[in-house]
Amino acid sequence: MDSSNTPCKLLLCGKSSAENEIAKSLMNNNTLKLPDNVEISTLLHSEILDEPQQNEESFSLSRFMNSLSTNLFGRLLIWSPLLPSTHDLVSNNFGELPIGTVCIADVQYKGRGRSKNVLESPAGCLMFSFTIQMEDGQVVHLLQYVVSLAVTEAIKDLCDKNGLPHIDVRIKWPNDLYLNGVKVGGILCTSTYRSQKFNVSAGIGLNVDNEKPTTCLNAILRELAGAACALRREDIVAAFLNKFEKLYGLFINGGFQTPEEPDYKTWLHSGQRVIIQEKNENQVVETVVTIQGLTPSGYLLAIGEDNQICELHPDGNRSYSFTTYIILNRFCSFAESRPRCIAISNHLLETWTLLCHLWNDTNEQLHN
Numbered sequence: 001m002d003s004s005n006t007p008c009k010l011l012l013c014g015k016s017s018a019e020n021e022i023a024k025s026l027m028n029n030n031t032l033k034l035p036d037n038v039e040i041s042t043l044l045h046s047e048i049l050d051e052p053q054q055n056e057e058s059f060s061l062s063r064f065m066n067s068l069s070t071n072l073f074g075r076l077l078i079w080s081p082l083l084p085s086t087h088d089l090v091s092n093n094f095g096e097l098p099i100g101t102v103c104i105a106d107v108q109y110k111g112r113g114r115s116k117n118v119l120e121s122p123a124g125c126l127m128f129s130f131t132i133q134m135e136d137g138q139v140v141h142l143l144q145y146v147v148s149l150a151v152t153e154a155i156k157d158l159c160d161k162n163g164l165p166h167i168d169v170r171i172k173w174p175n176d177l178y179l180n181g182v183k184v185g186g187i188l189c190t191s192t193y194r195s196q197k198f199n200v201s202a203g204i205g206l207n208v209d210n211e212k213p214t215t216c217l218n219a220i221l222r223e224l225a226g227a228a229c230a231l232r233r234e235d236i237v238a239a240f241l242n243k244f245e246k247l248y249g250l251f252i253n254g255g256f257q258t259p260e261e262p263d264y265k266t267w268l269h270s271g272q273r274v275i276i277q278e279k280n281e282n283q284v285v286e287t288v289v290t291i292q293g294l295t296p297s298g299y300l301l302a303i304g305e306d307n308q309i310c311e312l313h314p315d316g317n318r319s320y321s322f323t324t325y326i327i328l329n330r331f332c333s334f335a336e337s338r339p340r341c342i343a344i345s346n347h348l349l350e351t352w353t354l355l356c357h358l359w360n361d362t363n364e365q366l367h368n
């Protein structure tokens with residue numbers, strides 16, 4: 001779709017008067033910009049007497065704000081019916097927006113995917129980006145895991161709250177979301193470094209309502225619980241932000257501390273058996289390892305039949321990569337051996353092709 005000559009309508013809405021004042025100043029000063037000088041027209045939700053509610057599917061900003069219970073994330077919301085990319089909007093205006101600002105679009109026409117993919121972003125998908133600022137460069141690349149966890153936990157919470165059966169959205173570690181073996185969502189995190197801070201834009205795409213050509217959350221929910229059952233985008237994004245704020249706090253204060261916190265072991269790759277193909281000169285040695293959960297630093301933890309422990313690291317593509325860390329026993333800290341190049345293919349999820357790179361390369365994905 002070429003909509004580059006159409007001005008983009010942005011509707012700004014704050015949770016409280018403080019955020020509404022910021023919204024007003026963003027509008028009055030014409031602060032917000034999009035790449036390619038795409039024209040913008042800004043409106044304040046507080047100045048619209050009747051929220052435009054064209055139909056059941058329209059995004060209700062009031063409903064979103066009423067479901068939001070955060071102290072930071074989502075308190076300033078920018079909604080648009082049509083945007084090039086929510087990710088462009090937040091990353092291009094990072095310095096002007098309060099941390100935690102969320103931008104949501106009904107449709108995007110230049111949606112960003114990982115590895116510089118341009119994404120189809122049709123109506124029916126929940127598409128949003130938000131801003132985070134981090135200080136510790138060592139953990140910035142782990143943020144995408146926290147986002148993934150928050151999405152699946154939020155969906156679970158919403159189903160519980162509405163008395164609905166659980167829809168089994170799973171993380172294909174670290175940043176794809178699958179439902180019944182079909183990709184229904186993905187996460188993109190990008191960052192820039194300025195004044196000793198990492199400015200991270202996190203973007204989430206989740207197919208809530210669009211059943212063609214594969215499936216979506218509400219199609220599965222209808223199969224499980226009947227035609228009248230559906231999750232709304234406003235509720236999902238608010239539940240996500242409520243959950244994300246909690247998990248992010250835990251993550252920043254202590255890292256992932258397994259089981260008593262989120263019940264993520266049930267919906268990660270726990271128990272999945274994957275084949276490691278280790279390339280050693282001209283020989284390929286295959287070993288089966290079983291994914292156990294997460295390492296203390298938030299990577300997938302796998303254990304081989306020889307008790308070798310592997311920490312699986314993602315790269316910036318659809319593929320995965322990892323370095324192995326051999327430990328002397330389960331209770332000592334990871335003793336780093338020189339990372340070995342390994343390719344891993346997962347015979348349970350056929351699309352996996354896991355290629356190797358070194359530990360530090362994982363940071364690259366944030367800058368793709």
Ligand SMILES: O=C(O)CCCC[C@@H]1SC[C@@H]2NC(=O)N[C@@H]21
Nearest residue numbers: 085087111112113114186203205
């Ligand atoms: O699977 C992927 O490659 C990641 C997809 C992330 C897409 C989301 S949709 C909302 C946000 N805005 C964008 O332009 N991209 C992200």
